[in-house]
Amino acid sequence: MSAQVLTYVFVGLTFALYIAIAIWSRSASTQEFYVAGGHVHPVANGAATAADWMSAASYLSMAGIIAFEGADGARYLMGWTGGYVLLALCLAPYLRKFAKFTVPDFVGDRYYSQTARVVAILGVVFISFTYIAGQMRGVGIVFSRFLEVDIDLGVLIGMGIVFFYAVLGGMKGITYTQVAQYCVLIFAYLVPAIYISLMLTDVPLPMLGFGSTMNDGSGTFLLDKVDGLSQELGLSIFTEGSKSTIDMFFITAALMAGTAGLPHVIVRFFTVPKVRDARISAGYALIFIALLYTTAPAVAAFARLNIVDALDNRAYQDLPAWFSKWEDSGLLAWVDKNDDGLLQYRGGAALDPVKPRYSDTRGDLGERILKNQPTDNQNEVYIDRDIIVLAHPEIAQLPNWVVALVAAGGLAAALSTAAGLLLVISSAISHDLLRNTLARHLTDKQELRWARVSAAVAIIIAGLFGIYPPGFVAEVVAFAFGLAAASFFPIILLGIFSTRMNREAAIAGMLSGLIFTASYIIFFKFIAPEFNTAEYWWLGVSPEGIGTLGMILNFLVSFIVMQMTPPPPQEVQDMVRNIRIPR
Template sequence: MSTQTLIYLFVGASFALYIGIAIWTRAGSTKEFYVAGGGVNPVVNGMATAADWMSAASFLSMAGLIAFSGYDGSVYLMGWTGGFVMLALLLAPYLRKFGQFTVPDFIGTRYYSSVARTVAVVCLIFISFTYIAGQMRGVGIVFSRFLDVPINTGVIIGMGIVFIYSVLGGMKGITYTQVAQFCVLIFAYMVPAFFISALVTGNPIPQLGLGSTVNDGSGTFVLQRLDESLQMMGFPAYTDGAKSRIDVFCITAALMVGTAGLPHVIVRFFTVPKASDARKSAGWALLFIALLYTTAPAVAAFARLNFNGSVAGTPYAEAPGWFTNWERNGLIAFTDRNGDGVMNVANGDPFTGTPAFAPGVGPSGERLVSNPPLPGNANEVYVDKDIMVLANPEIAGLPGWVIALVAAGGLAAALSTAAGLLLVISTAVSHDLLKSTFRPNISEKNELRAARIAATCAILVAGVLGIYPPGWVAQVVAFAFGLAASSLFPVIFMGIFSKRMNKEGAIAGMVAGLSVTFLYIGWFKLWNPDASTADDWFLGISPEGFGFVGMLVNFAVALLVSRFTPPPPPEIGRLVESIRVPRGAGEAHAH
């Protein structure tokens, strides 16, 4: 059976499974649509949360980013995993004890204000649409290569699949679909990692293989060989970092705090029966997430090592099949600048730049890149970072069924998170804006209809963002984390742990934090990208890390405004006490 047939078989079977689960678990009430009825088992919820959390950025882009950033890419590993611990300990149990449907629900009630609820909805929509752009881009990349269609067509196909099981099943359908997607994506990530680790080092466990010697009898360690090969091509050593200390700190902190403020992850903890189950499901989710995150550095190193050996110095006429496969989709390219017909890989643009393909082909039959080379730049190869995990099995020469499995896994990762984000957006519109703010007397049937209409509109917007993304997948997702860190996390944190924080402070903090962060990211990434260098950044902090500064602005503005405005009503203090103090603690203290 051909590899292409296997891809159709694996992807088709996984889609049939997801849609079948959505039909089987169709939501019949708003509670089932919003929080799956509130009765999901903690282990099941842990798997669903892991799938919701491990998006296209985790599956597709993170290892590719580390492969080309080396040591600097570790900020994503530290930030995302550390953030989940913060979420599990600081927020999840308390929000579950609060017992509502959504994050804006908590903010609107805790800050006794429909304006605060509306501002929270605006923040949530900003975050979710930024995040979902990366997921739809990931879907388009997978489809473009493995179903041999343009990226834009791939995005549209992905929109259709997500529409079926998110609009039909709601949170109930998404929860059980995400359990299946977790099984698919983790299996798809681990199997090729075992294979490649065994081929490169002789040790099938990738976490151990990364610290082992290369399987060629030389006694050279993997990272040592990788450092040597990169330095020969003019790149910095893989194990050296180029980012400043303050930027590493801010990116890591922004990703951590942003994780704890992501609405589509927080809402998962409303689906379990009680607060203790929220903590348990967070623990299970962390265990399931660790399977992928501890494997990613090894996948990245093996991918870069195999890429260097497969491409650098190879005549284009003898280019491996995987190279020409990805070249057809515009995600890898070669321009023969010196006319020797050999693919020279060297440090410089467009290796990490954006491709701009000239019409036609070059004298060696290559796809041309029209980016003007930098002075003295000998690089002739462009590669999209987001393809490395998907191309890894092909580069290593693994069997066709492994390639097909990775295709299904990449789609599972992107679709699971996209569905969760779409549900959060539709819930914010139908429940937080319509039901709780503008039409409190709306019937449950009409509210459910409004939620499905909102989800449909959100899918259309998500598709446009997937076709015109503001960056590569992990970068776009990092921006979403920065927006979450600067807007929602501070007001949730202060809402739980500060009785004095009032509605005026919360609203001012959210507006200030979101505005500062969005304007900073927009200036350097959308409106003035040519100025996006460390010399131009505020204190050397990159747009990916500025969410931490936005968070500090949020806290400062909120605390300052609350100090000069009236304190919250007494019942809000009692609400905060009931959220924070375990049931029965007051009686025990009295005795």
């Protein structure tokens, strides 16, 4: 069977599975809708957390980024896993003992302030929407490339599926679908990686394979071969970074603290029965996540070898079919600078501007003609990073069922994250904004109806973001972490570890962290992008890493304001002491 038919089969089967699970696990109360009744098994919660966490970015983009950046990619690998240590040790068990439904619940109750609650609601909604736009776009890309439907139709199908199980099932439906989606996505990620690892090194585990010798009889280590080849072609050296140490440090810290402060991850720990389960559940989640994260750099190293092998000095008309398919999708491009009919893949950007702009005509060999100016270097090939994971099985000439599997895995990753985010948005509206702020008289049944309505509205807005992506989404998603690190993480942490921490300090700290981080980012990204280089950055910290400084500022301001204002009421101090004790 062709890869396309198999893709239809796999995607159809997995979607049917998700719908069946949704029907089996409908929610009947707000308790079930928000936190799955609070009795999810810790292993199931770990798998659901992993699927919730690993988005289209982790699944589709990360290995591609590492393939091009090499050692600098470590900031994502460490940043997006190290945050779980902070979460498991410093936040999850205590928030479980607090035993409410949402992050704004905690902020509002701990800081005895409706203002703080509303600020938290705004933060949750903003972070979740910026994130979700990228997921819906990921769904659209997978559909358009593998099922050859329009990107917009792909987004609509994705919306329909999520609508079904998120609106019907709430957290209960989402949790068990996410467990299934985790299994699909990790299987789909590991199978091609194992295949390719065996092809190149004879070692089945990719995380060991990329530290082994090549099986071509040369006895050289795979990474040495990658580095040698890169040097020869003028590509960046894979095992060496180009970012400054201080910038790597600050970006990694911002991603870690941001991970621990993201509401859709925190809320997963409200769904387990006990404090002890919350602790172990974070451990399971990290094992499940680490399986993909330790494989990603191996996939990246393999991809660099395979791409050079498949493209460099090949004649355009001899290229395999995937090249022209991705060229049609606008994610690959070739400009024949020296008119030899062969592709030269070298260091540096091939085109100016970097992203291809196609004209309507085709060249003599059938290649798409570009409007971009060719650059002075010898590189003739543009490769979008996002295609590495999706195209790698085809590049390595793996069987069709593996190619089809990867598409189903990408959809699982994007849909599971989208559903988790939608639930957070819906509970922020129905529970935090309506029940706890504007309309306190709501009965449980009315609140549940509002929860479903807001989930439905949120899906429609998210779908519109996917169909009409605002240009700034890609910029903003990376900074959702910086903002979470500079706002939520410090005030939740201090709220647990300091009984003296009070309302005034929390509001002052959160505002100073947010305003500082947001202005730095807005200045360098939107007002004066021409100054966005290391020599103008404050202390050499890029906008990506500035959340760490915002977080430090938040802590400092909180400490100072705390000393000058009265301590929190006795019952709040008692509550803090109470959540520190499991029983």
